Amino acid sequence: MRVTTSMMMESSKYNLMANKAMQDRLYTQGSTHKKIIRPSDDPVIAIRALRLRGTLNELTQYLERNVEDADAWLDVTHDAVKATVDVLDKFKAACVGIGGKGTEATMEDRQNALESIQALRDQIYDNGNADYSGRTLFTGYRTGTALSFKEETTDHYKIPVSFTAEDIEQIDYIQGKLDLNNPSQDWDDIVGIVDMTEAYRIRLPYGDLMATPPTIEIDGNPVTPIVTSIAGGGAAQDAAYAPADNAIHYIPETGELILGKDIKDNMEKMEVTFEKEKWAKGDLRPEHYFAGCESITRDVQYDTAAADQKMEYDVSFNQRLQINTTAEELFTHDIGRDVDELANAVQAALDCEEKIKKLEAMKNDPNADQAKVEKMLEAANKEMNYHVEKITRMFNTEIGKADEYYARANKAQARVGGRGERVDIVRSRLTDQYASFEDLASENENIDIEKVAMDLMQADMIYNSALLAIGKIANYSLLDYI
Amino acid sequence: MPSTFFGLNIAYSGVNHYQAALNTTGNNIANAATKGYTRQQTVQEAAMALRTNTTYGMAGSGVVTTAIEQVRNTYYDLRFWENNANLGQYEIKHYYMRQIEDYFKEIADGQEGFNALFDKFFNAIADVKKYASDPSRKENVISTGQNLADFMKAMAENLHKLQLDVNAELENKTRQINGIAEQIATLNKQINTIEMNTDGLKANELRDKRNLLIDELSKIVNVDVDEVPISNSLNPDMVTGAHNYIVKIAGGQMLVDGYEYNTIECTARTDAQKRNQTDADGLYNFQWSNGLEFNLYGKNLGGEMKALVELRDGNNQENFKGIIEGFGANGPDQTVTIKATASYLCDISKSNLPPAGIIRLNNMEIEYSSWEMIPNPDGTANYTFTLKEPVVNTGALINKNASIGKAVDYQGIPYYLSQMNEWIRNFAAAVNKELKHGYTSYKEPGDVLFVYTDISGAQKTFGDVYQDPTAPGYDPANPLKPVTSWSSIGDSYYNLTAFNFTVSDKMKKDSEHLAVSTSKNPDIDVDAYNVLDEIGKIKTDTKKMSFRGRSSKEFLECLSADMALNAKSASIFTENYANIGNSIDLQRKSVSGVDEDEEALDLSKFQRGLDLSSKMIQVLTEVYDRLILQTGV
Numbered sequence A: 001m002r003v004t005t006s007m008m009m010e011s012s013k014y015n016l017m018a019n020k021a022m023q024d025r026l027y028t029q030g031s032t033h034k035k036i037i038r039p040s041d042d043p044v045i046a047i048r049a050l051r052l053r054g055t056l057n058e059l060t061q062y063l064e065r066n067v068e069d070a071d072a073w074l075d076v077t078h079d080a081v082k083a084t085v086d087v088l089d090k091f092k093a094a095c096v097g098i099g100g101k102g103t104e105a106t107m108e109d110r111q112n113a114l115e116s117i118q119a120l121r122d123q124i125y126d127n128g129n130a131d132y133s134g135r136t137l138f139t140g141y142r143t144g145t146a147l148s149f150k151e152e153t154t155d156h157y158k159i160p161v162s163f164t165a166e167d168i169e170q171i172d173y174i175q176g177k178l179d180l181n182n183p184s185q186d187w188d189d190i191v192g193i194v195d196m197t198e199a200y201r202i203r204l205p206y207g208d209l210m211a212t213p214p215t216i217e218i219d220g221n222p223v224t225p226i227v228t229s230i231a232g233g234g235a236a237q238d239a240a241y242a243p244a245d246n247a248i249h250y251i252p253e254t255g256e257l258i259l260g261k262d263i264k265d266n267m268e269k270m271e272v273t274f275e276k277e278k279w280a281k282g283d284l285r286p287e288h289y290f291a292g293c294e295s296i297t298r299d300v301q302y303d304t305a306a307a308d309q310k311m312e313y314d315v316s317f318n319q320r321l322q323i324n325t326t327a328e329e330l331f332t333h334d335i336g337r338d339v340d341e342l343a344n345a346v347q348a349a350l351d352c353e354e355k356i357k358k359l360e361a362m363k364n365d366p367n368a369d370q371a372k373v374e375k376m377l378e379a380a381n382k383e384m385n386y387h388v389e390k391i392t393r394m395f396n397t398e399i400g401k402a403d404e405y406y407a408r409a410n411k412a413q414a415r416v417g418g419r420g421e422r423v424d425i426v427r428s429r430l431t432d433q434y435a436s437f438e439d440l441a442s443e444n445e446n447i448d449i450e451k452v453a454m455d456l457m458q459a460d461m462i463y464n465s466a467l468l469a470i471g472k473i474a475n476y477s478l479l480d481y482i
Numbered sequence B: 001m002p003s004t005f006f007g008l009n010i011a012y013s014g015v016n017h018y019q020a021a022l023n024t025t026g027n028n029i030a031n032a033a034t035k036g037y038t039r040q041q042t043v044q045e046a047a048m049a050l051r052t053n054t055t056y057g058m059a060g061s062g063v064v065t066t067a068i069e070q071v072r073n074t075y076y077d078l079r080f081w082e083n084n085a086n087l088g089q090y091e092i093k094h095y096y097m098r099q100i101e102d103y104f105k106e107i108a109d110g111q112e113g114f115n116a117l118f119d120k121f122f123n124a125i126a127d128v129k130k131y132a133s134d135p136s137r138k139e140n141v142i143s144t145g146q147n148l149a150d151f152m153k154a155m156a157e158n159l160h161k162l163q164l165d166v167n168a169e170l171e172n173k174t175r176q177i178n179g180i181a182e183q184i185a186t187l188n189k190q191i192n193t194i195e196m197n198t199d200g201l202k203a204n205e206l207r208d209k210r211n212l213l214i215d216e217l218s219k220i221v222n223v224d225v226d227e228v229p230i231s232n233s234l235n236p237d238m239v240t241g242a243h244n245y246i247v248k249i250a251g252g253q254m255l256v257d258g259y260e261y262n263t264i265e266c267t268a269r270t271d272a273q274k275r276n277q278t279d280a281d282g283l284y285n286f287q288w289s290n291g292l293e294f295n296l297y298g299k300n301l302g303g304e305m306k307a308l309v310e311l312r313d314g315n316n317q318e319n320f321k322g323i324i325e326g327f328g329a330n331g332p333d334q335t336v337t338i339k340a341t342a343s344y345l346c347d348i349s350k351s352n353l354p355p356a357g358i359i360r361l362n363n364m365e366i367e368y369s370s371w372e373m374i375p376n377p378d379g380t381a382n383y384t385f386t387l388k389e390p391v392v393n394t395g396a397l398i399n400k401n402a403s404i405g406k407a408v409d410y411q412g413i414p415y416y417l418s419q420m421n422e423w424i425r426n427f428a429a430a431v432n433k434e435l436k437h438g439y440t441s442y443k444e445p446g447d448v449l450f451v452y453t454d455i456s457g458a459q460k461t462f463g464d465v466y467q468d469p470t471a472p473g474y475d476p477a478n479p480l481k482p483v484t485s486w487s488s489i490g491d492s493y494y495n496l497t498a499f500n501f502t503v504s505d506k507m508k509k510d511s512e513h514l515a516v517s518t519s520k521n522p523d524i525d526v527d528a529y530n531v532l533d534e535i536g537k538i539k540t541d542t543k544k545m546s547f548r549g550r551s552s553k554e555f556l557e558c559l560s561a562d563m564a565l566n567a568k569s570a571s572i573f574t575e576n577y578a579n580i581g582n583s584i585d586l587q588r589k590s591v592s593g594v595d596e597d598e599e600a601l602d603l604s605k606f607q608r609g610l611d612l613s614s615k616m617i618q619v620l621t622e623v624y625d626r627l628i629l630q631t632g633v
Helices: A005-032 A043-104 A107-127 A235-240 A261-266 A334-363 A370-445 A449-475 B006-030 B074-103 B114-130 B135-195 B204-220 B303-313 B413-436 B505-509 B530-537 B552-592 B596-630
Strands: A153-164 A169-175 A195-203 A215-218 A221-223 A248-251 A256-259 A269-279 A312-316 A319-322 B040-046 B063-070 B223-229 B243-249 B253-257 B264-268 B284-288 B320-327 B335-340 B357-361 B364-375 B381-387 B401-404 B450-453 B501-503
Touching (some): A005 B552, A043 A312, A107 A370, B006 B040, B006 B596, B135 B204, B135 B413, B204 B223, B413 B552
Antiparallel strands (some): A215 A269, B223 B243, B243 B253, B264 B284, B364 B381, B450 B501
16 A cells, blocks of 8 residues: 555654543543543443432431431430439339328328429429420420410310220219218218218319310210219219219319219220310320310311321431420320329318317317217218228329339330430441442542553653654655655 | 657657656645645656558657546545544534533532532421421522522523524534535536546646535535536537536535535524424524425434534424324314324423424424313323414325424434423422422411413413412312313413423512421421421432432433433544544545655656656757768768
8 A cells, every 4th residue: 555654644643642632631630530521431430420429418418417416306305204204203202102101191291292292293294395495395296385384274175085994993982071061961870971982983184174064975875974063062072973873974173074883884985075274384285195186265176196296307218217205105194183183182181180170179169069079070080081091092002103104204215215326326327338438439430540640651651652753754755865 | 751850759759748747746746735635647658659661660759648637536535525424423413412511510529510409409308307497497498499490590591502502503504515515616617617628638626626625515414426427419429528516415405516506595493483392592494595495304414414403403303293183173273183192292291392383284384373282091192283374175184194393313402401391390390299288387278389480570380280279178188170181371380491490489588488297287286397208208209200210319310321421422433433534534645645755756757757858859959960960961
């Protein structure tokens, strides 16, 4: 093939250009430390780089934001729950203290025990309002609402509750209490009528309810309760606690449903919707505990309770962690009601003591009918014995109940602790993942500086030798020799 | 017996010839660096021998320089032109694909590209989830949403600018073609004038010039060159010396025919003639000056023009096509119903149909002013177009094909724009749908976040898709209107494109209008966040939103993959064709190039020849001198 000088020049020019192109690429790699400048340089590396960066960004979001936020919330929750557990411990100790004394305790002892239990109950309820920079911890989504009422409120609520046969309690009721002010008592039998009876009841979560009878459905059948107010005291009160076999008595002042024998024997499930209007300071707000309650005053329906309102954070890929503890995990209304009932019982006993004191005083009064006074004193003492028996029994039962309350709160604490541990595990795993993805991303995109340096040296050498060769071609021609 | 001075003639012919040869060599040397120059050679033959009627019979009578010829192999020329067309095509594709790539680039750290902004939006959503009652976090969602919308708009504007650039370059190329055509026609005339009637005369320089022009033309379009000798119809065996030079471009379309040439003209498309919904305004259509259509979309267009056309109009063959089913009542605003089965035509979010344009019914082109699409339950769709002129002879058109625009088999700018549109429509719809299910902190039903602005600048909120929240009986659990048809002039997601994508002003003014949960008491359930939960899933859950079968966050990866692969393939082809072109050119040079050493040798050869011929004359002069002046006197 005929080869002309210009062909050779053309060829070398072309090769020089190719060489320069490679040098250019290597220089750019050396200065940017990246294998590619634009995706078309190597589509596979480019797409991989996009994916790895996406993953790194997600890891950063999880690691630096979600995990830290979850940790903070869980820490504060844990502190609040622990405080509650400690208080419940003291509560249990107080109950054990007074229960241990049994019938030998004096009324003064009992009063003291009652006061400390009341104080502890207040503290527990206060703990329930704990918050984390303005957002209450135990109220689910309703972080703007406290757990209990901060002051006396009038707010007409309709609250649905469900009960089963296990919720039926047997209580002692002292019948025929001596009434010093009632002139029409049956004097023959004022001793005989003093008696401790049993009543079967279901205790609603609140006392001081409205007089409107609640809607009750037992095993699907609606039943109308009889409203029996005990405001009058005396015989009305006795009648309230002694329903007919197939009747239910609704006592609005104490929030109790007294069941007749037939109903108590045959019932399996009961749905009650009751209404309450007057709320004292420290009463737990019903919307956090009972799903489906509504405030008629404010025309608000609360479809869900706190228990249904889980706050979950995405702490890792496809991993959600519930970070909130809800109110009923910590404590329920039972603590408050127990303490209130204890207070009522103690108060009733104190009233009886007052009656005895008065009667003792009347013994020295010459105007009084001594026979009657003797009888009344006997009745009053019988009543007092019953009171002591009732209170002792109540304090003893309270020990067992306090145990249950303690166990519940303890379980909540364990759960929060467990969540905290999970967050730690997730955090350490994310940190590891982050490091390895960073490595992968760097390996994918960044150059190996030694390799580039070597390639560059080689390219330089080739360039130099190409220039040398071209120089030689261009120098001579035949005319130099003719 | 030959004349006494016969020898002188012979020597004289030699001198002439060697002079001519020397001149040719000198010409070659002088033009060694001229572009497109083909080396010339003198062609000589021994002159006709004379009968001498002596003992030695015929006597040679010297040399005749018959021609100065070019040494050129047209085979290489043809191969070069073929290759050049491909080289031109891929060079242009490589250049523009690189530009498109650069717009969407997100390789370097710190570049706030699509992925970064998209992640920021979802990070903002995740932050609100953790503290839904904090108003500043909702603000963040709205502002990151706006950033995303702005980015998409900026990208779309860039693509539009590029489309206009490509358009301008197309016009430039046609002007170049016109210029070349004129020059070739002129050269044809000049060459024929020189070569006609003179056997052996070749207009070498003019032919070189013409070949150079064809070199240039071959890069722009596919070129077919034919040179046919003109014969005398009365005397077909006569060699006239003239040739008819025919140049056809772009698959057989006549550019130059001898002394006549055609030019290409361009007219800008009006708004009513757009091929794609989001084409830039004023793209050109091309036709020949004699009225024939210039076929831009033929397979044989070739060259840089093919690349430019594919970049400007490339829609991955996803243009509208269907079968004509029926016509409406005759008269103004007549409608035609067409059934479409292709999957990209049965999903309104993928629609790229211009709201008004030109539809081809069988072979007839008619303008339409609006259209309506009715999806069928079996996955096909019926389109009803309102035509601007009534159609006669409707019966013959039933069951014939209808189409809008052309199916261009390349992923050009319209393809990327329609991909962006599709993603934006699906994304906005997915986010808006979740928001519609919720309640704002004002206890109002949730409103849409992503909206679009219409031509007048007013914000539209998809009235065709969602029921009116202020109407009585509105239930956020079912915010969608039961839709049976979509119209080009309605208020649906079809009208949302990358160019008018934005965030609702209502949200920007007050971020509390962002619904974060479906709770009916958002003022009490302040930290409920289930709507945001569902929105968060849009990022990765293909059931919530799927784009080309992948999740929404893989948008950039899909598009980058398309661009990167197209750019890479263009670059590989460019390199290949450049290499091939180079080697063909080397072959050409091997045949036609001037070699200094060769010329130097020729120089000494012809100089020697001239010296000897001159010596011959000298000798003969002395002989004549002796013969005439000193013999027999």
